[in-house]
Amino acid sequence: MYDKDNPLFISPALLQDSSLDYICENLAILCKTVSYKSLDPFDSGLKLKFKDEQTFIPCEISEKLLLKLSEKRKLDDIVMTLFSSDVTRLKHITLKDASRLSINGLKTLHGHKILELEALGLRKSTVTDLISCLGEWSLQNLKMLNVSNSTFMDTNKFCILVALSKLRNLQTLNVSRTEFSKNSLELVVDDLPNLESLNISCTHVTDISALKKCKDKLKSLSMSGIKVPIEERELVIDIVTELSGLLHLDISDEEDWDPCDALPVGSRFARIQVGLLLRRHTCLPSLQSLDISGTEDINIKDLILFLSCHKIRFLGLVMNEICRDPMFTDSSQPIYFGDKVISGFGNEAQILEMLRRYVDRPTYMTKALYFLFKMTSNTGDNKVDSTVPRVDLIQVDLAAMEGYPQHQQLQKNVLLTIYSYRILQEVEFDRYRCTRLVLDCLCSWYDQHMIRMSVTICSILAAKFSTHETSELGSKENYMRKLLSIVQERTHNSMVDITLKFTLSALWNLTDDSPKPCQVFLNENGMKLYLDVLISFRGELAVETKVLGLFNNIAEVKHLRFYLMDNILIMTLSELLQSSDIEVSYFAAGIVAHLISDNDLIWSKLEITQATMSSYLWRVVNSWRIPNDEMVAYRSFRPFLPLLQLNQEKSVQLWAVWAIHHVTSKNPRRYCKMLASQFVNKVLLDLVRSPSTDIQIANISEQILQTIVENGYLSQHETITGRQVFASC
Structure with a gap:
């Protein structure tokens, strides 16, 4: 049984996604660890194999499984060995979190023919290590490499980039947020003849002169956050305008990027001067995408002329008040550019584009969520229609939440956005993922507003996904421990508030029809705490029913019933059976019924006999009148x-x-x-x-x-x- 205030609503995921989730969560059941001989002293000599020797996973499924394992932060060296080329196929690889992979795990890539490779956040290995693990076919044919937020530094603090030169057919390279520098840029431009797309955002590059060598073939250039010598700012714009084939240019700025360690002592560096570019109205004739977010030196007349001379499809205006100008928000204006894709905070469409486009920029994401909350709560100038379910809003919120678990304000802004009864009850989205992220947030921050929102969201959503998913979340000790600590704090302070009620509801729903969470609850001394709650808040209907509801969930599990054979609890139940509130009496009776039904339980050590409790139960149930409303819900x-x-x-x-x-x-x-x-x-x-x-x-x-x-x-x-x-x- 679960909390009747949170009615069950089954929102089935795609069968393929559910199957992949099951594999990710049950590797220990589906796989076995085998040993092998290794000459490398740092190699564990262990690898993972499917127990079924006939297993073979086709390319598309292999890639999705690898991505899910990475997203769930379960990918390490041993798990990576599961993707050996004899049982899987990989062509397009996305490792969103490669921080736990060393060269031993990356060796698995050698047997695959890889066309596109994303390995974000390499820490235990370098980009050079990654490239050295590729097979000859991959080295000759790799088209795209994204190593954002990774390192080129070896253990001796040497920055080694020579390995990039092996990728002769590389077309797209993303080295943002790495130690990439001027010398690195020169090397890449000289050795990668097919390079068309380059992202050097937030790197140590301070001189882009080398780009002149590829001015006729470069189609996309991103250098957000780059700082250049003050005296060379106009020279930088000269170089940029020579890149006549550019379709995309990102010269935005980032508040949270400060490459101090890359800048020579005594030098003066500054942002790229966007105003200088805009004044050259006809430069870059092929340009379709321009991001000038975070910049201040924008003259609106120059911007209008520049846009009039180009067929711009995307314009980035984040952190700039110009995005609110009527020419971007009001279609009735004589000069109107709002039909383009624009990122900013001038209206809902701009904010959603921010959330989609800047998943790697926490400052931008935090601001976007703030403005989105203002709109959804009807406190801003531009309002979102809260009567229309918006799955897209939830999806971008969850992506932000998952991408930046350590940014408190961003996490809080997401909670504020989805903290809506209608959204939680009616909108179709991945409720399991949302609940998991909210519980992670709950465990990370001690903020009473965030705690209240988190437990409310969890209590509502936990009744809406499968028993398997409930069991997966409820059996995680850190989640259970945190929820019980909230109950303990309220009990100690004799405080009955909405946070306590929703926390009790969340615990009730997470243990519903799930023996494993019930066991974790008992292991974490939840039984003693809940007895204290019953004693401390006697007569509080909302508290008593939720506590008794969870005890019912335990009573339904035969091998856990003996935990309930506690004299204080049994005597308390005998009293609550007589409660004038039928809900309290009903839930107490449910526990008693399960205990009486089990002849393996020992009653001799209790102050009340099984026969006496049975007579109480018979008399009480006979006294009930059918209530008008449904008191309980069952899975x-x-x-x-x-x-x-x-x-x-x-x-x-x-x-x-x-x-x-x-x-x-x-x-x-x-x-x-x-x-x-x-x-x-x-x-x-x-x-x-x-x-x-x-x-x-x-x-x-x-x-x-x-x-x-x-x-x-x-x-x-x-x-x-x-x-x-x-x-x-």
Whole structure:
């Protein structure tokens, strides 16, 4: 069972994605570690293989699996060996997080014929190591290499770039945020004759004179954040304007990039002067994409003339007030350029483009999320229609959240954006991924506003994805520990607030129909803490029902029930059974029913007997009146099957049929199908067919069966066949 305030909504992922996720999370089950002889003293001598020796994964699936493992930060040297060329094929490789890969893991690439290679964030190995691990075919045919945020420095702090010269057919090179320098640029320009696209953003390049050698073939140049000598700023623009074949130019600036260690002592460096370029209205005649974000020296008249002389498709104007100008936001203006793709914060479209385009710039992402929140909360000048579900907003938010886990303000801005009941309840998106990222955020920051938003989001979304996904998240000790610490803090301070309620709800939903999270909860002393909560907040309906709901989840797991055979808990349950609030009484009764049903449990050490509790249970359930609203929601009725057996205690049977009747009468369309698919209707038929069944239990069972018949999941003939006793409805 799970929190009724967060109704279940199944949003199935694509089968292929689900299968790949399963492989990523279950490598220990699907694979085996084998040893091999290695002459390298730094090589572990271990590799990973699929247990099924016949396994072969085609190219597209191999590439997607590798990408997912990288995104989930599970990729290390041993996991990388799983992609040997005899069982996988790789042509287009994307390693979004290569920080845990050394040369031993990268050797796996040698057997593949690679056309495109992205290895971001290399730290345990260098770019030179990466290239040395490529096979001869790959060296001769590689078209694209992206090593952004990686290092060329070896252990002796020498920057080695000669290996790049081997890639003679390389067309696209991204060395942004590396130690790439003027000398490196000269080497690349001389040795890579087919180079068409170059990204040297946030590198140590301070002189771009070498680019004149490829002025006729370079089509894309990105040098965001580059600083040049003040006295050479006009010379830099001269060089840029000679690149007559450019289709894309990025000369934006980044606030969080300061290449101090690259600049000679005593030299004076400054940003590239964008205004000088714009004044040359007719230069770069083929230009289609221009990013001048973060720059201040923009004269609006020069910009208008420049745009009028070019067929610009994209214009970057982030961190510049010009993006708000009516010529970019108001189509009724005589001069209007808003039909182009523009990044900025002048309207929703500009902000979304920021989020899509600048995933590697935390400052830009943080600002974009801030302005997006203002729009979605209707506090800005331009408002987003909050009545229309927006999956695209959520997707870009999650990408930002995943890309920058250590940027608190960015994380907070994402939470603010998705902290909407309508978004969480109605918009279709990857709820599992969202919940995982939010839990990571919760564990990283101690900020009460972020904590409140995080637990609220988790409590709502945890009821909306599969049991397998619930189990995966709930069984992570750091998540469980953090959630319990929030409960402990509130309990210590005797504080019942929305944060406590949603945290209890999140824990309830994460343990629903999931034995592993229940075990982790118990291992983390959750049992003792929850007893303290029941004692500290007696009479608090919202607190008691959520605590008892989680105890119900534990009680449904046979091998964990003995944890609940605690004298204080049992005595507390005997009192809560008598609660005037039917929800509290119902959940307490559910726990008691499961405990009474299990004859392997020992009651002799408790102050109350099994028979006494059974009599309490019978009397209490008989006193209930059917409530107007549905009190609880169930993912499965399988835990009910042992409670409905013919030889079971009648008090246990009574609670079980009452519970089933309650939910089927409130939501027959959902639950009748579930009862039939899990064969609970067969067990109910056994009850009504047996002369030994108590007449009251038979009556309720008969009502459930008739509801199933009315909804088309059972025939009237089946309800009559084999009957010796006919209960009265």
